[in-house]
Each structure stands twice: as C-alpha cells, then as structure tokens.
Amino acid sequence: MTLLDAWQSALRQRLQGLRLPTPPGGLGLWFTLLSFGFLLAALANHGRQMLQLSLDLQGWLWLVLGLGLSLLSLVVNGLGFAVLLAWLGLRPRWAAIVRMYLDTNLRKFLPGGIWHLTTRLSQLRDPAGPLRGGASWPQALAAVLLDPLLAAAAALALVALDGWQDGLALLGLLPLALLLPRWLRPLLVALERRQARRLAASAEEATPGPSPPLPGGYPWRPLLALLAFVLLRFSGFACCVVAFDLQGSLGWTGWLAGFALAWTAGLLVPGAPGGLGVFEAVLLLRLGSQIPEAPLLAIAIAYRVVVTLADLLAALTARADQRLDRRLDQPLDQQP
Template sequence: MKKNLLRLLNVVIGTAAVAGFSAYAWHAADGIDWTRLGTPSALLGILAAGVASALIIPLSAFAWMRMLRSCGVHRPWGQLATIMGLTQLGKYLPGNVAQHIGRLSMSLKAGIPAVPFTTTVVSESLLAILAAVFFGALACALGGAQVVATGVLADTAPEHLLPLLLLASIALIGIVAASPRLINRIAVRRLGSVGAPVPAARALMLAFTCYVGNYLVLAAGIWLLSHLLLENPPSAWLLTGAFALSWILGFLLPGAPAGLGVREAAMLGILQAAGGGPELLPLVVALRMATMLGDLLCFAVALLAVRTLRTPPDENP
C-alpha cells in the first residue's frame, strides 16, 4: 500500500514538474530567440556536450568492474560497459525502472550473481548521489564566488561558504569510507542475505572518484556548449554544479522518465537563484538534448561492439 502511494506521489510530482516547466518555457518563449538552438555553433556545442555525457558510461563501468572484483566477481570492463550502454535508454520509458530490469537480466545472463549485482548497484546509487552532492555544492560555491566577484551577489553570499563546504566534503568522504556497513544492512534487509559480499572501502572510494570525474568531464562539455550558445554564459562551475544538484532530484523522483522536466525545473531554479534569468532556458533545453544524444551514442556504440565482435554481453568470458 505504501509503495503504491509512493509511486502515485512520484507520478504526480513528475507530471507537475513537466507541466510547470512547460508552462514556464511557453510563458518565456516570447522573449527568447529559440532559433539559436539551430545554429551550427549551437549544434556543435550540443554534440560536444553529448560526447562528454556519453563518457559517463565507460567511467561508470570501470567503477562497477572494480566494485564487482571487490566482491569476488571478475568481468571485463568492455562487457560491463556494453551492458550499461545497451540498457541506458530504458530510463526514458514510463516508470523509470526498465533500465534496472534490463541491466539485471543481462547481468544474470553474463554470470553475475544476483547478490553481488544488488550490492554493487546499491553502492553505485548511493555513491552517485554523494558525488552529486559533493561536486554540486563545491562547483556552485566556486561558480558563485565568480559571480560575487562581479558584484551580483556580493550582499547575499556567505563569507565563509568555501571553508564550510571543505569541511562538509571531508565529512562526506568519511561517509563513503564507512558506507560498506550501510550497504551490508541494505543487502540484509532487501535480500535477507547475511554476510553478503559488499564492496570494500577502497573500491568504493575509487568508484566515488570516478563518479566525481564524470562531472569534471561533463563540465568541459557544458563549458563549450554554453560558450557556443550564449553571448555571456555563466560560470561553467555554476552550470555543472546546478546540473549535478538537479540530477539528484530527477533521480529520486522516478515518476518522470529520466527526470524529464524535474531536472530542468530544478536546474533553472538554481541558476535563477544565482542571478540568472529566462535567457538561460535555451541552455537548459540544449543540455537535455545533449544528454539524450549521449545516451543514444552509448547505445549505438554498445550495439556496434556486440555486432562487430559477435560476442553478446551475456556470454561469460
């Protein structure tokens, strides 16, 4: 009963976010030059950001490989990257769970036991959220500091924001180091498996570093996209930090496929709080186009790899 209510609430919130963002975009459309999205420079920027977004899969697959090895399961990086690439598009289906089902099915066929799969994917989700909080807060602070330097937020920015974020980051890294116990408790509760193989702290720290690295790579794509699309773009740190923090909301509300509408509304709200305006709306839309392109590129490369090598991802090494 509680699960059904939670799903209904997610659907309602997701639908409201999509409707709200669409209404805002429609209201602001009169004052925005949407034709810029079709210019060669903008398309080049979307392509660059899409490639940067696509690199998330190989980095995340490396993190998954190391966590699985820590649990005693050895699978090649290419096989894991192919599984992730082929199932990535499932997040655009209603319910936002198809990619997890597809990934589980392909992993079981590849000989990855259910318990290590579950503990590593739970670890991945937890660490991805922590990485988004860590990078998002730090990047927004760095981007905000640049805004303060221009005098836009000089009266409202906390004076000791960066030292506080540094202390919070140290605490966050400590949480990552202590997370094996939490993951083990989740495994026991969900699977009823006592003593389930859980990634070691060293593997989790490496995975956490990879997930932070995803945002660093994405920051390069966002920087190029913003400079090719806008005349006076905000700081790339601020843009990427806003993207990371808004991703969390989209991830936690599966009612909206791939966080559609939720992420855009949250990102635009963060940028407006930092002094931005409706003129950033084309950039937010272009970034959604870039991430969708990145998912398509990952799927295409994974499919090509399977057909070229003629080695299906569900075949044991």
C-alpha cells in the first residue's frame, strides 16, 4: 500500500466515523425555512417594483419558447437516465424509460422529496417494467442515486466557465474528480448508507444488500448526456432572461454560472420539494449584487412557473402515451 492509499483509507474511515449534531427536524427543514424566509423578505422589499414590470408580446413569446425548451430538457433527462442504466450494464427500453421518467418527475413536489425516486425504484425492479428483465434492488438503487449525482457534477462544472470567481471555479470542478472509479465506488456506498433505509421504507422493501459492481471506466456517456440536459434547462432560463430584456446586464457565462449553482442547490438540498425556494434564494444571493433584485426576482419566478408547467405537461403526455399504448395492445374486440 502506497502512502497515498493509506491516507485515502484513513480519510474514508474518519469521515465514516464522523457524527455531526443535527437540529430538530433535520437540516433539510432548516435549509428550506431559511430559503423561504429569504425569498419572502425579497418579495416584501421589491414587490412594488415587480408590479411595475410588464411583458410585451415578444416577451410572452420568449416565455413560450422557454416552456418548449424546458419540456425538451425533460425528455433529454429521461434519455440521460437510460444512458446511465446502459452504462451500469442494464438493458433499458428507451421509450419506456423516458415515459417512466416524465411520469414520475412530477412526484418530486410531494412532501419528502423522495417519491419520484421510490416510484422509479419499484418500476426498475418490475420484470415487466421499462428494463428488459428488470433490475435487482442494488442495481436500481445505484441508478437512482447516481442520476442526480452526475447531473450535479455536470452543472457545477459549468460554473467554471465564468472564470476563477475567488476559487468557486475550482470547487465547481472538484465533483468531476469524485467520479473517478477509485472515488465513485466509496461515494456511492456512502450515499446508499444515507438513503437506502429511507427509500426502502418508503417503497415498502427490505433493506438492500451490498451495492453492485460499477463499470471500471469514467462515466463519460451518462455525464455528457446529463450535461446536455442541464444546458437545455439553462436555455429555458435564458428565455426568461430575454423576456425581461436583461440579457445585456450580465455576460451569458455569468448567467450560466449563477443558474448552474442555484440549480444544483435546488437539486441537492434535502427537504425542498423540487428545489422550491432554494433555487430562487441561491440565485438572488449569487447574482443580486450584479443585477437589480426586482427584475432578477421576476425572472426567477417566471422560470419557476415555466418549468413547473413543463413538468406537468410532460407527466400528462407520458400518461396519455402509456394509455394509448395499452389500448393499441388490446385485441380489437376488447377495445372500448
């Protein structure tokens, strides 16, 4: 064993043995309350200025375009999940995976923020589900946990496009190093220890066994697929920026870095359904010193409405498509 290996082993043991005190209700609840408190204070301070803002016809058309791009990003997100499943050695039915992803995505807004994950776990394990032959619990759990991890790593890497930013660029690139095979495996094990019992209890399953072996290489394909998803997500946000005619207030790399940081916070902070409140608060904190807060808050709210409508339309479309497939599979004499 080399000195580096010994140091890494000691660090992992120290982190595993570390127990930090948690406040009543958990950190997620307090993050959510603080984010909503900050957002409400911003609305109270700038509400009158926001009421003075208005959109012309061209602005509304930009919002409609943002809705379409946000809807497309969800489809790409589902395809990225299918790429991840294939990278893990599973055999996805691509169209069925996308439908499942779109259908379950709306459940992230339910209290607890895990019901979209538990539904995907159940469907991935179903032999008649969107995977050919289904997956074991450890395989399904690894896929469900790696999906947001890779998306967050892809988004944070975009923060570096806006320059050094007092070291924030380096912090944004560090998650890419954690995806190296020697680090990804212990990271996945740590995530499973933290989430497995909670997800298993919610899905009414037994506690899962050891995690499955991961492919030896770097997860380039799922990472790039999820990077495309994040960029499409940003394009929907960019349409909201243009709708309020603020594209000249900050360079696009600055907008992208601020969006990527806020989107990642909304994805990873526990307790906030769909990142509600967290995304808006982080966006204001990051860009509020460069952009007037009233129009920035209007952009954040407009984007929230756009992506929520996209989530709803995607789920309704997926369910309608599933019903149509079942009807077409029925014999003609049994169809209504």
